[in-house]
Amino acid sequence: MPIREDQNRFKSIVKGRVRDDFKKYVTNGELIGKREDEFVKIPLPRIDIPTFRYGPKQDQQGVGQGEGEGDPQQGQGQGQPGSGKGEAGENPGEHMLEVEISLEELAEILGEKLQLPRILPKGTANLVTEKTRYSGIAPVGPEGLRKFKQTYKKALSRYISSGNYNPDDPVIIPIRSDYQYRTMKKTQKPHTKAVVIYMMDVSGSMGEEQKEIVRLESFWINTWLKKHYKGLDTRFIIHDAAAKEVDENTFFKTSESGGTLISSAYKLCQQIIDAEYPADEWNIYPFHFSDGDNWSGEDTRLCVQLIKEYFLPRVNVFSYGQVESKYGSGQFLKDLQKEFGDDDQVTLSQIESRDKILDSIKDFLGKGK
């Protein structure tokens, strides 16, 4: 049908718009709220072809009917969209369009915008195994695989829809086009597995805005990594002076007060990796976000040591993002910079505000690891 052609054209125009305004969508949390498994719903103003038309801003008035109680709503004599004849939906108001974009496409736009290199999974476990299961239905196949029930249903519905079904004499004779057969479906199971472990400082100095930034960043990081790894695990660790593992919701909602011992999170992360993610099978991505304040220089040294001796040999890349808070920015980033400034396996990023999210994503993912 030609409509698919036009629909695809329209969709590509929409994608162009999203691409043009990408930064707006990156820094806008609304997008993430509208996530549905593999799709994101993006609200867009209706793409209009400009014409000379009356503006809405003046004394709006019109004719109504009734007792005049309540609040006559707007609308200047337009037909209900979609219920007219011929010219259905000719005069729609200022509607918002909601377009669906798959995460895959979103990742593509992200990659294109930031010119991100593709990630090369480490190791040789980059295999995909195929499994076949007889779970599909097809109109052709060997007689041995014919499904009686489906065939009967199809024939029955044909009878009913053509008006030939007689309930008193329910004889159904299937014809060739009613036959249904089992068919095999191939499912691919990727062997490249990856895990992202997010760690976040939830001590008092991390405010709502800082968490929102982390939330946005993690969404985009996930989107990008998902594109490269079919199976992606995510784990979440929060910490103040002590660390614990939580689910995603709690991760972004928890606020604690109290001090900050970063090493506590690193240690917990270490335990998780040791227990569940052997480094030779998994691509491991620890991300840590904090405002950079650590309890003591002693603890910072411990962290550096952990990164150096434990994480670097095992992970693809170790990332640290320092989110600037209203109390300023801590020392931790500088400490790490001093230690790992030119190490390819450690990415460090400073995020001053929402506007810097894109730059920071580029910092994190720009190395192609």
Add this chain to the structure above:
Amino acid sequence: MANLSLELEAERKKISQVAKNVGLDCFETIFEMVNFDQISQFASYGGFPVRYPHWRFGMEYEQLSKSYEYGLSKIYEMVINTDPCYAYLMEGNSMMDQKLVMAHVYGHCDFFKNNIWFSKTNRKMMDQMANHATRIRQYIDRHGYEEVEKFIDLCLSLENLIDRYSILNGPTQFTEKKPQVRESDFVFQVEKSYMKNYINPPDVVAEFKKDQMQKMADKAQFPADPVRDILTFLIHYAPLEEWQQDVLSIIKDESYYFAPQGMTKTMNEGWASYWHSHIMTKHILNDSEIVDFADHHAGAMFMKIGGYNPYKVGIELMREIEERWNKGKFGRDWEECDDVNERKHWDKKLNLGLEKIFEVRKIYNDVTFIDEFLTEDFCIRNKMFVYKMNKETGRFEVDTRDFKAIKAQLLFQLTNFGQPIIRIENANFENRGELLLRHVHEGLDLQPNYMDATMKNLNKLWKRPVNMITVMDNEPQLFRFDGKEYTKHSLTENNNSQAEPSHKDSE
């Protein structure tokens, strides 16, 4: 490809016969049963699945199919004004709904065939649209998808600039020549290039040219009278390539095809509703269906407070006319009668109602229909009012129930059928080939951002600066887009010097 079930086909025959018996005069009507996806597609194409490719149809489809999926709207019926008339029924609607839709469709079909505003309509539009599509696809092959699409976008932006009142006279004829000073008109042909300056001395040529320009400026302006049919004017005079001219004329043809439907929306829906109600209740319905019918009919007629439902206004007016002419409530005696009681019991038993509404459906359009038949009684009985935005509370409130105000407001909404009236005043503005448009301001300003964008598009076609005189924020202003910059000048008396800055430029 009539694919109705036996049961439906039987009903169709019955309804069609009833329609004939009550006096409806329809084209042959072909019903097709389609599913919701198909009907969304057809509706996206304005009823013509054969139309040229354009993303806007895809957008329409996206919206229609989504709003159906979300349960926000459902298309019950669609009729295409062609001969034979095509109508679509949606799979899965109840039998009663299908019958209602068929009765309604016969109403539309009769209206299409008999209303005078449709008398010049191309009834083979399905073929015409398919031809349009073929031509556009050819241009796409030749010039590339993006190029053609971009040009179609431009044309669609000017789509509503047609002269709806010219429908009955046939297309506007343009015979005037576009004023142009071409050197070849007064310079001698020179064989040898070294002779050029002797045969055509440059200073003489320059002098002559200046003279000609002056004469042109003094001469009657071009076009002699303001032009409403801007699309046709552009086809004739805009510097377009041949394929562009053709695309523009395709858009124009389709725009004119749809125009009468916009001009008779209220009447057409009123007429069809009147007849579906008549046919169904008097001839077709079973006892078991009557409640469902009443429910669905009421749903279609529902007019929300502050809204305007053409079905409702149309059917009520039709019934009012029928009653008035049945009882003889017209003419001088009726007009001059002041006695409330006498008016109430007025009945001359003329029974001219049916004849009258058939006449009405033949020769009126929405504007004349409302102007002539909306009466004070009607407004009072239907509790009509004018509402207005109260700026202080930001809410809409009932402004007045005065009959004159209601009528004025309704007619205003319908003036030029909801489109601003825009004319070409001068296509050689300032004697520089600029386009001067005038918006005939009726109290509503144009939407500024859309105006800007549309002027830019017009400029791309005309390739010379485009000017627009309109009233914006209670002040007459001249807007100008010269291809790069967008400027505006007030046209109020006291700062007239500012009003025409172009004089300064040309010094």
